[in-house]
Each structure stands twice: as C-alpha cells, then as structure tokens.
Amino acid sequence: MTEKEKVFLTDYDLHLWMEGTHYRAYEKMGAHVAELDGVRGTHFAVWAPNAERVSVVGDFNQWDETANPLECRGDSGIWEGFIAGVGQGALYKYAIHSRYNGYRVQKADPYGFACEIRPQTASVVWDIGGYTWNDDLWMSERGGRNALDAPISIYEVHLGSWMRVPEEGHRWLTYRELAPKLAAYVKEMGFTHVELLPVSEHPFDGSWGYQTVGYFAPTSRYGTPQDFMYFVDVLHQNGIGVILDWVPAHFPRDEHGLGYFDGTHLYEHADPRLGVHRDWGTFIFNFGRREVAMFLLSNAIFWLERYHIDGLRVDAVASMIYLDYSRKEGEWIPNKYGGRENLEAIDFLKRFNTLVYQEHPNAMTIAEESTAWPMVSRPVHLGGLGFGFKWNMGWMHDTLTYMSKDPIFRKYHHNTLTFSLLYAFHENFVLPFSHDEVVHGKGSMLGKMPGDNWQKFANLRLLYGYMFTHPGKKLLFMGSEWGQWSEWNHDTSLEWHLLDYVPHQGLKRWVRDCNTLMRGEPALHQKDFDPSGFHWVECHDSEQSTLAYRRHGRQPDDTLVCVFNFTPVPRCNYRVGVPKGGYWKEVLNSDAEIYGGSGMGNLGGAETTPVASHGEFQSLNITLPPLAAVVFKWERDET
Structure with a gap:
C-alpha cells in the first residue's frame, strides 16, 4: 500500500x-x-x-x-x-x-x-490513538458479565449532574475526576454496570444528550476523547461495565448538524411525514439510504472498538419501527404494503444487532421499546429484531401505578402486579426505573410513594425489594437509590447532603444489600428469562395485598422464597408453602432497623412445620412486617 x-x-x-x-x-x-x-x-x-x-x-x-x-x-x-x-x-x-x-x-x-x-x-481535529488501555482482564471476562444468566444491575447516570464541585461554582466534574469517584461508589453499591445518558456531542444541555450532533465525538464538556477512554478504563479495572445510550432514532435541526446537509435532505427524509419527529422537533434518519445506515452502523462499531464500550442501549425504538408513531391520520405515509410498520427501520435494527453480535459477541444491545412488538430480544434468524435485552416498560408503568396508590385501595388493583408474569418470559427484560420517571412533574421515586415519611421510605424499600427479586435484569437511575426528594435536575448535582439523614442512609444500604443478594444468589439471576426459574406461591391474596413467589437457580438448593406485604398492617402467622423441610434463613427483610424499618421480622429465620400449604407438604409460619419484603433461603434440615 x-x-x-x-x-x-x-x-x-x-x-x-x-x-x-x-x-x-x-x-x-x-x-x-x-x-x-x-x-x-x-x-x-x-x-x-x-x-x-x-x-x-x-x-x-x-x-x-x-x-x-x-x-x-x-x-x-x-x-x-x-x-x-x-x-x-x-x-x-x-x-x-x-x-x-x-x-x-x-x-x-x-x-x-x-x-x-x-x-x-x-x-x-483530534487523534484518538495513543491511549494505552489497562482493562485486558475485564475485556476477557465481559462475555460472562453481559450474559443472559449473569447478575446485571445497571446504575443509570447523567455525568453532568451526578456530582458537581460546589467550591468552584458547581462546575462539572471532568471524565478523569468522575472515573475514580463513580467507580468507587458503584462498586460500593454493588451495581454491575453503569449506563450513561448519551455522551456523544450535543448542543443543548437540556436535551440530556438525546439530540446528538457529534455522533463520533464524546462531549467536550467533561474533557478530551482520551479522557473519556480513561473514564471507561477505570470503570473496567473496577469490574464495572459501561453501557451507552445510543440515539439513531432522530437528530436535531441545528444548522451545523446533519440536517439539509448539502442543500438536500441527505440524512433525513425529505417528506416531513417521514422525516420529521413532531414531538421532539427533530429530523428522522432515512434508514433506507445505504450511506445513512452505514453511517449509523459504523458509529455503533466505533464506540465498541475505540472506546471499549460494553453495550448500546438504543433509544426510542418504538418511534423507529412505527410510521404512525405519535402521528394523527394524514400525518404519516403507509409502507408499500399499506401497513404502519417502518420496514426500512426494522431492517436497519436487524442489521445493527447482527453486526454488533457478529463483530463483538461479548457486547450487549438493549432496546427501549414501549409497545408489544413481538420478539424484540430474539435472534434475527428466528424472526426477531435481534436485541440482547428489552426494557420492560409495561412492568414499570404498572408497578409505579400500583405503588402510588394508598395501600387501602391496593387490593382493588392486585392484578396490576401479577399481570407482569403473564409475559415476563416473552423477552429478555430489563426492569427500568429510569430518568424518564423522575422528571417533567412525575416526582422523584420517593415522592411517588404514598403515606407519611416513614411509609414513603418503607414503600420504596418494598418496591425495590420487589424489583430485585422479580425476573429480569435491573436498572435504577442515580439518586433513586437513596431517595432524593426532588425531581432530577440536569443543571445541578444530586442532593448528596440527604445522606446525612438516617432514613436515606437506610434506603441506600437496602439497595446495596439487594444488589449483593442478587449477585450472590443464582436464583436471582441465572434463570431471569426461563419460566422454570419462577414459581408462584401466592398470587390471589388481593384482600391482604400480599404476594409470595419462589425464584430458582440451576441447582436444587438454589431456591429463594420471596414474600411481600403491600399494606402497613403486619401479618402475623402468615403461612407460606415451601418445597423443602427444615430451617429457612431470613436473608433479607426491608423492615429491619438498619434500613429504617420498625424491626419486625422472624428472628433470623423460621422452621417448617408439616402443614400443607400452597400445594406443598411443608410450610413456614412467618411474621410479615408492614410495607415490607422478606426473602428466605433454605439453610439446613430440621434440628
């Protein structure tokens, strides 16, 4: 050459x-x-x-x-x-x-x-070579860390507002300042991955990165490209995966950007019925144009190769695959068969997933897809879109709707909780409590909970206990893990001062311990996408607003019994059928005093009695604390 x-x-x-x-x-x-x-x-x-x-x-x-x-x-x-x-x-x-x-x-x-x-x-002009990576161990192991049977708990972060420097006018932390602080915190809390709101360059802070202009440029707000490499490297060295929010669904109209690039609608469709996203005032990529699709596919490979990114979460997939997404009659053009499906976008997504898993089989792709489109997380060769995972938006909406209700009314909405198990194994789901749920007047996670302050914290611990034991991988937005009172504001730091107060300390410890249990117990991650990993114990007790189910790992002894009380009324002598006689240890109790609870529980565990219940010959007679989640694991035969 x-x-x-x-x-x-x-x-x-x-x-x-x-x-x-x-x-x-x-x-x-x-x-x-x-x-x-x-x-x-x-x-x-x-x-x-x-x-x-x-x-x-x-x-x-x-x-x-x-x-x-x-x-x-x-x-x-x-x-x-x-x-x-x-x-x-x-x-x-x-x-x-x-x-x-x-x-x-x-x-x-x-x-x-x-x-x-x-x-x-x-x-x-920037040379992105010359950085010496020190994450060989992580890169060799990440296939196991990203696997369907791996424990995956994602901490969603906006880099500009996770933490700031109040002594210097509340300026942003740089990539190099963020790296050790975020790595230490995520490691302490037990999360396995961080997911970053888009870091590709964007002109408007208030878009949070979702209106991208520089698809190949990590934002200069926090440093240089090599600084961002250092950030990823440090997280990898601490055993933490890095997922990027990736935005191929639309791009902004800023004159210096991609729109009307050479005097024609080069990257976007010319017809606004195809090329303009009305809700966001942005342009929509022309996925059927080979150079445009190649631009985006090349960009996906770029982040995985040059920045060692472990996964791409694709934003707003529903807006891509439906031609009539958020459009009234007459505002969209049917496909060549007369349907509402965007055939070019669907083909693009299949190419994207095929390419990513072909070139980087140890990476992951995640779809934010809010409809019932089938087989989003199933392989392309089987007729799916090919994503590794899909956000479970239905579970999130139903669960938050239920938890926001006063406990006295929850019995009338019991099926809102149980419905998720009818489709829990149709996709490889991630259970998301994301940034979208704590902005635009929706209130913080803590603010959504009903009751006085004690009940709010108890409800939120209960909610997180339910999430961490429910089939599916987990995602929690920053600040939600210790109960920020205010909605998220991208212009300021999180309210770290709240950790001076005992209730917030208790909630933070509860999330850490849930992460620890989820990572340590195969029953809570090995069969997240396998129906044999879940068994209802009690799903019909709407009158008392309680639930009970078992989670199973691959080994017979990898079994947990999870019981929930969604009312502030303690349930004494609550009987739960179990598959094995002996002593069952109480491995988690959200009402424990160390978490800010009332201290009610089962003195560390319970012995079975030969009383048939829930289809089993042995059962536990337990105390079910108010607004609490308790988890039991078999420890030994009867003494």
Whole structure:
C-alpha cells in the first residue's frame, strides 16, 4: 500500500462505500492526522453528493472558503483532501456550496472525533490513538458479565449532574475526576454496570444528550476523547461495565448538524411525514439510504472498538419501527404494503444487532421499546429484531401505578402486579426505573410513594425489594437509590447532603444489600428469562395485598422464597408453602432497623412445620412486617 493509500480512501474503501458495507468508515471519513510524502497534516473526507463545491475552513486559514478546496471522488459523493500543517486541536468545518438554490452553509464534521464546547459549534481535529488501555482482564471476562444468566444491575447516570464541585461554582466534574469517584461508589453499591445518558456531542444541555450532533465525538464538556477512554478504563479495572445510550432514532435541526446537509435532505427524509419527529422537533434518519445506515452502523462499531464500550442501549425504538408513531391520520405515509410498520427501520435494527453480535459477541444491545412488538430480544434468524435485552416498560408503568396508590385501595388493583408474569418470559427484560420517571412533574421515586415519611421510605424499600427479586435484569437511575426528594435536575448535582439523614442512609444500604443478594444468589439471576426459574406461591391474596413467589437457580438448593406485604398492617402467622423441610434463613427483610424499618421480622429465620400449604407438604409460619419484603433461603434440615 502506498503512502497515499494509507491516507486517502482506496478503491476498496470506495467499493465498500458504494455497496453500503463500510462498517468502519470512520477510519477514513472525517479528519485524520497523518503524514503524506514526509509532510505532517490532516486528511479530510466528507460525504456531500449534491454539493457543487466543498472546502475546509478553520482557524488555520482564517475560515477562508477559497483556501482549501476538496476534490470529489467519482460517483461516491465523497469529497476529500490533505491539508499540510494542520494538526491536533485545529478547529474546522466544511464549507458546502450546493448545486441547488444557491444554498451555502458551514457544517460540522459528521465523522468528527471531537467538538468545541457549546455554544461553539466547530469540529476539532483530534487523534484518538495513543491511549494505552489497562482493562485486558475485564475485556476477557465481559462475555460472562453481559450474559443472559449473569447478575446485571445497571446504575443509570447523567455525568453532568451526578456530582458537581460546589467550591468552584458547581462546575462539572471532568471524565478523569468522575472515573475514580463513580467507580468507587458503584462498586460500593454493588451495581454491575453503569449506563450513561448519551455522551456523544450535543448542543443543548437540556436535551440530556438525546439530540446528538457529534455522533463520533464524546462531549467536550467533561474533557478530551482520551479522557473519556480513561473514564471507561477505570470503570473496567473496577469490574464495572459501561453501557451507552445510543440515539439513531432522530437528530436535531441545528444548522451545523446533519440536517439539509448539502442543500438536500441527505440524512433525513425529505417528506416531513417521514422525516420529521413532531414531538421532539427533530429530523428522522432515512434508514433506507445505504450511506445513512452505514453511517449509523459504523458509529455503533466505533464506540465498541475505540472506546471499549460494553453495550448500546438504543433509544426510542418504538418511534423507529412505527410510521404512525405519535402521528394523527394524514400525518404519516403507509409502507408499500399499506401497513404502519417502518420496514426500512426494522431492517436497519436487524442489521445493527447482527453486526454488533457478529463483530463483538461479548457486547450487549438493549432496546427501549414501549409497545408489544413481538420478539424484540430474539435472534434475527428466528424472526426477531435481534436485541440482547428489552426494557420492560409495561412492568414499570404498572408497578409505579400500583405503588402510588394508598395501600387501602391496593387490593382493588392486585392484578396490576401479577399481570407482569403473564409475559415476563416473552423477552429478555430489563426492569427500568429510569430518568424518564423522575422528571417533567412525575416526582422523584420517593415522592411517588404514598403515606407519611416513614411509609414513603418503607414503600420504596418494598418496591425495590420487589424489583430485585422479580425476573429480569435491573436498572435504577442515580439518586433513586437513596431517595432524593426532588425531581432530577440536569443543571445541578444530586442532593448528596440527604445522606446525612438516617432514613436515606437506610434506603441506600437496602439497595446495596439487594444488589449483593442478587449477585450472590443464582436464583436471582441465572434463570431471569426461563419460566422454570419462577414459581408462584401466592398470587390471589388481593384482600391482604400480599404476594409470595419462589425464584430458582440451576441447582436444587438454589431456591429463594420471596414474600411481600403491600399494606402497613403486619401479618402475623402468615403461612407460606415451601418445597423443602427444615430451617429457612431470613436473608433479607426491608423492615429491619438498619434500613429504617420498625424491626419486625422472624428472628433470623423460621422452621417448617408439616402443614400443607400452597400445594406443598411443608410450610413456614412467618411474621410479615408492614410495607415490607422478606426473602428466605433454605439453610439446613430440621434440628
């Protein structure tokens, strides 16, 4: 390969591009610091097929549109060129003169590796090589950490508001400052993964990252690309996986972004019935255009390879797969068969999942999909969309609706709790209490709970105990683990001062201990997606608002009995059938005093009696504390 071929797109690159299969297009597209004929500089490449002229403007040429023109590579629509003397840190944009309507614009680089800090909008030339990773152990083990039978408990984080520096005007922590603090906290709390709200560059803080402009650039708010690599590396060294929120569903209209890129609707559909998301005021990708699909697929591979990301959670999947999503009659166009399914988006998602698991089988993909679309987390070759996991939005809505009711009325809504087990094994579900549930007037998790302060904390401990024992992987948004009173505000830090108070300390300890039990007990993770891992003990006691079920691991002794009282009335002499006689240890009790409870319980456990109950010949006669979850595990034969 010649020196020029190392820098410029080769014929083979262009072949893959035209075919729509250049899944590492970021290796040649965008800005790359390089050397050509002994001269250091930067190679630039941008796709603008409907441009009449494209040049690179920047602080190195006083933003002169005539100084550094690019050349078009045949029918590919790619413009490229090499500019000597331009290197790391240079600011630049592409000056595009369209063939149509005299349209002229300066665009940020769709494939740019770094961006200016908002409100500035230029791309930044950046070499993302040179970082030495120290996460070999994690990378060799992560297949087991991301597996369907692994304990997975995700801590969802917005980096700009998890913690700030009050002594310095409440500024953000940098990636390098966040890394050891977040790693230590997540490790202490027992979470297995963090999920970051989008870190790809975005112009508006209030979008929380969900209106992406720089798809290949970690936001400069918190540091450089290498700083973000360091952040991921430190979490990996502490045994913590990193999942990114990834947003292929839509992108913002900002002039420097992807919209109307070369004087035409290049990345988005031209018809607003297909190309505009009315709720968010954003553009929708044209998934049927090969270069657009390739842009997004290349981006997915980029994060997994260059930043060692362990998983991608795909935002707003429902808005992608339905043409009539949040649209009235006449505001959408049916597919070629007359249906409402977005066939191009569905094909894209299948390609995305196939590619990710083909190239990185130890990674994970997660769908935020809020409808009953079938087989979201089933393999493509079986007719599914191919995701590894799916958020269980139905469980989340039903559970929060139930828990927000005064306990005196819960008996009339008992089926709201039990309904989830009718479909719990249809998908590989994640149970999410995410950021979306603690904003826009919905109240904090603690604020949703009914009753006085004691009952609010008891209800929230009960809710988390139910979540951690229910089939499915777990997700909890930051601040919810210790009961922040206020709704989440992206402009400020979490209310860490609340941990000076005993009730919040108790809730935090409860979540930590739930994580510890979930990770240590195979019954709570090995068969999350297998019906044989769950058995109802009592699901009909609506009058007392109690539930009881068993969770099973692969080994016969890996069995837990989980019992819940959703009222503030203690239930003494509550009988629960169990499959084995002997002593059952009370391994968790949310009413224990160390969690802020009343201290009611079973003195560490209970012996069975030969009284038939719930289809078993042996049973436990237990005390069921008020607004509490208790969990028992068989420990030994009768003494």
